[in-house]
Amino acid sequence: MKVTALYVYPIKGLRAIPLTTATFTRQGISHDRTFMLLQVLESGSLKRMQLSDFPACALFEQELVDDTIRVLYHVPEVPLAPDHPLQHQPLSVPLTPEDLASLDEVDVDLHNSPVRARRVGDAQDAWFSACFGFPTTLVYIGDGRRAVVGPNFLPPGSGSGAPTKPSTGWLSSVSSYVTSFTQPTAPADEEEQNDVWLTFTDCAPFLVTSEASLAAVSARLPPVAPAEMIKFRPNVVVDADGAGAWDEDFWAELGLPGDRRLQLTANCGEAGTVLKKLMKDRRVDKGSRWSPVFGRYAFLAGRDPLVVRVGDEVGVVRRNEERSVYDWPMHSKPPVKRPA
Template sequence: MTMKITTLYVYPIKALRGIKLQSARVGPQGIAHDRTFMLFQVSEPNGELKKMQVDSHPQCALFEQQMSDESLSVRYLEPEYHDHNQEPLLIPLCPDLSTLSRITVSLHGSAPSSAYSMGALYDEWFSARFKFPVKLVYIGDGRRAVLGDTLPPKQQQQPAVETGRGWLSSITSYVTGKEDQEKKPWITFTDVAPLLVTSESSLHDVSARLPPNEPMPMYKFRPNIVVDGQGEEAWAEDLWAELTIDKKHKLLLTGNCVRCVSLNVDYETGKPAVGELGSVLKKLMKDRRVDAGSKWSPVFGRYAFPAGQGEEFELRLGDKVEVTKRNTERTVWDWPGL
């Protein structure tokens, strides 16, 4: 039975609430504008930048973002009030780099050659709400290298090797050690891959571990592409190697998404949840620590790369999804230092 896409998410500012889309443009770096911005806590007095994510900074869950053609609007939903009518912070989706200061930041050991500070206006707005110094950073023309074996499998790169061009040939040049920086695969401020795919079949299994009136929401898993899992058992995605969407767009699923305490955060309070929803991570640890490369962390979802040669394509809600390749055993997490 064919699955279908039920939800599409984009997160222009990493760690803030996601935006649901009816359709999405997808390229080598994933959904357009996904995680091109990121917040960093400024440590005092040395000014060191510390990454801000939901696990370490659960207050990030209180920020709602919406996207138009040219700008991003952000609202702070203060606990207990959640005023959606407040004046939002407006951020250009594609800032003029010539007006910004270059900085260097690091995420998961994969540092771009440069990123850009968005400036005092934005830093002060976020700092006032977090109540400590915060810097908003735009990746711009910075590029984070893909580390470990989260790259698409070598045999699936071969067609691009033969043509000698395109995104997958860029991946091959990276694997073989060529020095051309422009041809290395790269990502934005996504964790380790351009896309994250999850299945509602597995979500139902998670919710079954909770009280009936407290189902687990999918948004806490922060995926890009959600499929309904029709015809697939819970956790079948552990072995998915390739998905074909609308009979023409292929995704290579290359690694498991290992989970952290962000699953336990209450998005209404910006704090760890109370009750059963505050112990979701522990519940999954009982039987979902299935990746030998990260044996203490449970798995939910698969990281993916578009299987093209640099072209873009559009995904829509309701698009049909087929599993066109399966692994015979689970992949092993090996991103250095994670």
């Protein structure tokens, strides 16, 4: 089995950035979903902006340029907002904003896992507001940490999932490349247990999907409009090596280069037009009966970062006898107020 694609989404909701090489960390691919957009409502409250609810997010292309995120807005043929000069200019966002203490604090509740983030600045807010056509603010996770609030989502031996230590930033060291899938995962030590937390990723640091399952989705669609993997917003795509569609439902651990592991803990329940084709037989998670499943949420075992490349060999080193049960509490809460 091989890695066939890697994706990162520095600003949550915008287009993916395909990678040939990625640094895996405990919080996902380095810089993944460390920024998020919020709509500023007339009441002053903030509404989180995700692609599923704000399809205009797909008009924004992002790329990594040195230490910045370069964002381009592709104006549609039928404009969604009044023409504005900013729509035709690229936006530059620092990957790691400086002087966090000087940035306004913003409380964000994403899937009932709240965090205190930082507003990036007026220039970024003005640019996104001009493109969307309504007041928008860009926030940065900074040293904030979101808790994993679904017990079944937690990797083995990780404790409560509540973050306990301040952020130390993204790590940059690289582990050696040694392919071996023979040793079991070592028990998590105390430091590793305390390092289970999220940025603005939904419910886990990684989403793993399979080419074989994508082919099964495409088989249910017209030949002229096959399913696109990028619509499912994965981080890691594998070819499954003849294992067949939906085999990933039972994957518990994937062996990575350097004798490392991805611990796959929960199913990803999807929504959208394509997934309607899966409603008949892919509502296989007892904890989320109304959502068809595509892909698995995962955590990196071990504290050190790991470089992974497209084409790297991976393998299923542990399987579950039964499918995981989704237990993340997803009941809605009222929007939060923007600070004065």
